[in-house]
Amino acid sequence: MCTMIAQQVKIDGCGKGASGWFTLREADVSYDHPFNAPFEHALNIDFVNEVQGPGARVAVELSVEAARTLVETIQAVLTRAEAGGYIEKEATA
Amino acid sequence: MYKTDIYESMLAETITLQGFNGDMINAYFARPLGPGPFPGMVLVHHMPGWDEWYKEITCRFARQGYATLSPNLYFRAGHGTPEDVAAKVRAAGGVPDDQVVGDLAGATRFLRSLPTSNGKVGIFGTCSGGRHAYLAACRVQIFDALVDCWGGRVVMKDEDLSPTQPVAPLSYTKDLACPLLGLFGEEDQSPTPEQVAIHEQELKRYGKQYEFHMYPGAGHGFFYHQRPMYRQEQAVDGWNKVFAFLETHLKQA
Numbered sequence: 001m002c003t004m005i006a007q008q009v010k011i012d013g014c015g016k017g018a019s020g021w022f023t024l025r026e027a028d029v030s031y032d033h034p035f036n037a038p039f040e041h042a043l044n045i046d047f048v049n050e051v052q053g054p055g056a057r058v059a060v061e062l063s064v065e066a067a068r069t070l071v072e073t074i075q076a077v078l079t080r081a082e083a084g085g086y087i088e089k090e091a092t093a
Numbered sequence: 094m095y096k097t098d099i100y101e102s103m104l105a106e107t108i109t110l111q112g113f114n115g116d117m118i119n120a121y122f123a124r125p126l127g128p129g130p131f132p133g134m135v136l137v138h139h140m141p142g143w144d145e146w147y148k149e150i151t152c153r154f155a156r157q158g159y160a161t162l163s164p165n166l167y168f169r170a171g172h173g174t175p176e177d178v179a180a181k182v183r184a185a186g187g188v189p190d191d192q193v194v195g196d197l198a199g200a201t202r203f204l205r206s207l208p209t210s211n212g213k214v215g216i217f218g219t220c221s222g223g224r225h226a227y228l229a230a231c232r233v234q235i236f237d238a239l240v241d242c243w244g245g246r247v248v249m250k251d252e253d254l255s256p257t258q259p260v261a262p263l264s265y266t267k268d269l270a271c272p273l274l275g276l277f278g279e280e281d282q283s284p285t286p287e288q289v290a291i292h293e294q295e296l297k298r299y300g301k302q303y304e305f306h307m308y309p310g311a312g313h314g315f316f317y318h319q320r321p322m323y324r325q326e327q328a329v330d331g332w333n334k335v336f337a338f339l340e341t342h343l344k345q346a
Contacts, residue, residue, distance in 0.1 A: 002140055002220055002221055002245040002246065002283045002313070003245075003283065004186060004187060004246070004253070004255065004258070006183055006184055006186060008184055026184075028180065028183070028184035030183055030184065032140065032183060033140050033141065033220070033313075033314075035141055035176045035179070035180075038320075038321040040282065040312060040313050040314075040322060041282070044180075044183075046180045046183075046184065048180075048181075048184075050181075053171055053172075053173060054170065054171050054172070054173035054174075054177035054178045054180070054181045055173040055174070055177050057177050057180060057181075059176070059180065
């Protein structure tokens, strides 16, 4: 752990890992050395289910620019969904 | 010096050993065959975990004549691919310093207990493993040589301290009792050249035996041949320095 910059958030959803789909319970977000991306540090997100063990993990390793763009894009998509009334519909369905 | 008519043999396998708090952990153990006597080496893996690169260099040290142990410092996090286990540890804020020191002391006891031991044990680590190696060598005076390769967070600000890393390794420098070789890259962000300079000042302050090498054109992890950060010329020179240093302090001393 060279930066020790890591945070965990509880989430609901599903992810597709090496053994197929599984329920996601946590997202671990860190800015530290990636395993595979060709950067010294990356914005790493591990979508995991801790109860199911270390293998229940979907990993992404992003450049800083890509991470910021992703955040903006997620927000933009959610804003459109909200404006279209889809999120309320989803919640009451 | 190696010559082509020398018979070589070694054994490499996974073993278990007693680490911190009496816990059993696993370790990769490679050793030359024969009666010895052989010096020992403890290799301290980096943040990406107990991975293939560490298995490879465990064998590399064994080929150089060292009974070499690479303990799995993430054993308690469970089992899976090295990346999956390391990701879990990363999310947890790393492994506690006290636990690591205990595991490395256990590995050292194991090596000293071998009937082939020459009585000397060195410790080597890279990245977080460099930091852990430095920390262990300062806190338990059982090592005869220390190699710290680009260990980040040896120098820590107060705000960087955490429950797992409650004390900056630099604070223990006065207790270091063995010679130190440090290899660093000028372009590294952790440790930066400024942090390495602070580290060096502390070593000088306490009159410690050390040699630091700062490589131009290299950043973090320049030994890692599987990563873009690999720097061939600096890595070859660095490995030569590592083995020359260990030869002096573990074989000839």
